[in-house]
Amino acid sequence: MAQDILKMEGITKIYPNGVMANKDVDFSVREGEIHALMGENGAGKSTLMKILFGLEEYDGGSIFYQGKKLDKAGSAEMIELGIGMVHQHFMLVDSLRVYENVILGMEPVKGMVIDSAAAVSQVSEIGRKYNLQVDPMAKVGNLSVGLKQKVELLKVLIRGAKLLILDEPTAVLTPQETDELFEQLLLLKKSNHTIIFISHKIREVMRICDRVTILRGGRSVETIEVKDATEEEISRRMVGRDVVLQLDKKPAEFKQTVLSVKNLNYSNQFGKPMLRNVNFELRSGQILGVAGVEGNGQNELAETIFGLTQGATGEVLVNGTNMLGKCIRSIRDQGLSYIPEDRMTLGVAKDGAIWENLIPDRVDSPNLKNRGFLSHKKITALSDELIEEFNIRCRNKNQTLAMLSGGNMQKVVVAREFSAAPDILIANQPTRGIDVGANEFIWKKILEKRDEGNAVMLVSADLNEVMVLSDSILVMCEGEVVAYFEDSSKVTEEELGLYMLGLKKQGVREVG
Amino acid sequence: MGNFDLLAFAFSIIRVMTPLLFASMACMIFSKGGVDSIATEGIMLFCSLAAPLGSWMFGNCWAGLLFGIAVGILLTCVFGYVTLFLKTEPVLAGIALNVLASGATIFIVYCLTGEKASTQSIASSTLPIVDIPVLEKIPVLGDILSGHNILTYLSLLSVLVLSFFLFKTKSGLRMRTVGENPDAAESVGLSIIKYKYMTLIIAGTLIGMGGAFMSMGYVSFFSKNMVAGRGFIGIAAESMGHGMPGGILLSTLLFSVADALAIQLQVMGLPPELMQLMPYLVTIVAIAVYSYQREKKRLQHA
Helix, strand or coil: CCCEEEEEEEEEEECCCCCEEEEEEEEEEECCCEEEEECCCCCCHHHHHHHHCCCCCCCEEEEEECCEEECCCCHHHHHHHCEEEECCCCCCCCCCEHHHHHHCCCCCEECCEECHHHHHHHHHHHHHHCCCCCCCCCEHHHCCHHHHHHHHHHHHHHCCCCEEEEECCCCCCCHHHHHHHHHHHHHHHHCCCEEEEEECCHHHHHHHCCEEEEEECCEEEEEEEHHHCCHHHHHHHHHCCCCCCCCCCCCCCCCCEEEEEEEEEEECCCCCEEEEEEEEEEECCCEEEEECCCCCCHHHHHHHHCCCCCCCEEEEEECCEECCCCCHHHHHHCCEEEECCCHHHHHCCCCCEHHHHHCHHHCCCHHHEECCEECHHHHHHHHHHHHHHCCCCCCCCCCEHHHCCHHHHHHHHHHHHHHCCCCEEEEECCCCCCCHHHHHHHHHHHHHHHHCCCEEEEECCCHHHHHHHCCEEEEEECCEEEEEECCHHHCCHHHHHHHHCCCCCCCHHHHC | CCCCCHHHHHHHHHHHHHHHHHHHHHHHHHHHHCCCCCCHHHHHHHHHHHHHHHHHHHCCHHHHHHHHHHHHHHHHHHHHHHHHHCCCCHHHHHHHHHHHHHHHHHHHHHHHHCCCCECCCCCCCCCCEECCCCHHHCCCHHHHHCCEEHHHHHHHHHHHHHHHHHHHCHHHHHHHHHHHCHHHHHHCCCCHHHHHHHHHHHHHHHHHHHHHHHHHCCCCCCECCCCCCHHHHHHHHHHHCCCCHHHHHHHHHHHHHHHHHHHHHHHCCCCHHHHHHHHHHHHHHHHHHHHHHHHHHHHHHC
């Protein structure tokens, strides 16, 4: 059996605001394995890795690397020791070239000048060695997400890292890019690198990891061999109870068309066309999933339908009336409701109280008023009811929103938008960055809406979510609808991936 | 109406460009290193007072220049400390510093001399004029380019030196990384603080030389509000030049032509009020350009 390369014992971390992020966490990794670190949001995965990489100080416990105890050191020392981290958000400088990003901090010099020829050849050599092909001269800002990730891996490998920490590396990748990454990781494993793989996605962990350590509520729950475990088992340990991963979905009953988008075109403020001639119909009783690699117009489509963009041309017919260019109030009055992509900018006022965030779309409603003035009593009744129904975990309705966890903040948005009783719900990344429990809850609520005979348009970068929830699927690539599947059960993730990357495209008739 | 002398006019463009170029090069360094440049104006005014005071105290013009530079570095570091480490809103700290400068400089002058308008009553010297050996003999070119103040040549040299520093050396690469994405620098173990302070010190030096030129270049005294918007023009020139040294040099030249033209028009008999109007007019344009670029950047990041 291989040696432990890393051992973290009894790690405890308390943030200055009193939040205990890690409590007595034990975590050990064997040399040459791919070890998954799993847990819900806020379970303490990122904190633990930041501690290991020297980005956060810790209040208790000890860390052993290659048998030696590490004193509290910074990330520069960790890099020296052969620990490298690929962060979830890329740590790259867009205006610089690939080779400049890779050699940053260890630039080869000739006299006073950076020896760029030597740098380029170093970068290509390490790229060849680990099969990470990226043009060293390309500007990083022009690269795709998958390529940027390769640059991050190069950055870590060129520094001679033997232990790699990957923080949710697949969150932004298409299925094809994920496959490629996994091949590279297996190649690294073969050359005796050790990898810590942080992920939410149980299936990926099952695919490439040897062991998995599960964190819950800041504590380490258990470390298990992946080959002895099942998906259900792992998810139960993460959440502490059974979670429905496969929703049991009633068969869909499509009724009349409620939203029809015709020849929709839109260019953003920099003149870049984001929507090109988009046509589709949404019927009541239908969940229409919009899939695509992020940045291919899905967000713009959702925002344009809801009146959040300016200058789009075409038609957005809601029950036969063109609502394009109308104000959001009148769009809402037509029975539309919207869960925005980024809850922090468009979804909530984070310094406001929970109750203030539950009512802004209905302050004109007589249901909240008493002789023309807002009635505190009525608002309290409504807020308490919504907090109860949507299971928002908080002290009371007066708590500031910023104090809530991401999942509970999203539940506030969902509570507001669902309780507006929409006929058409546009859900733009409704479960991004929230934990499994809240995720499951929101999925159930969306299905409930559909079963009540309402129409749902679901935009999501999480292909699994699109596959599980949608009745029909539409795929976007570079602002165009490149594929439409009336019955989502007749298409596989791999096939969707080909359309998302623009490798395949349906003809005009099929798209409809 | 006086006679229009083309050579003298061209010469005066180079002359008035000096403080503007220092200011815009300082703004370039600020922007590359990720520090807000809004306080350039006020710091430059402080420096233009510090330089002749230093020259008077130590009885030496070089000591005066160094004193001006020292004050420039000190104040940029103070500004950097409150905005980067204490997280004060940069516009707020910048306005505070700019307003403070116009009042505090007059106050200091009054305390030292009993006058409020200038430091003419204390003895201070100017920095030397340099004739370029071969160049001065060439007709036309020699007339325009030779015989300027030493700081004028330093300002032109700084464009070359800073381009080399930013784009060829490893410190330059690291400084640009810290300015554009501090997380990227931290991820490879670079010290953000070190490169932020490097930014502040280089910018402070440039501002110090710009300020010293105002009060030690052609006159040997400080007079109130003598920087008159040049710091703001530096910000605008940096934006107009899209942050690239060559572009910034060209846009600075454009502002200098406007400035020299105003002086020329006054010489030719147009009312002096027009000339007094010029810096403020250009400042308005400059700040408008700055806000526009800032907004554009913000939208791009959103």
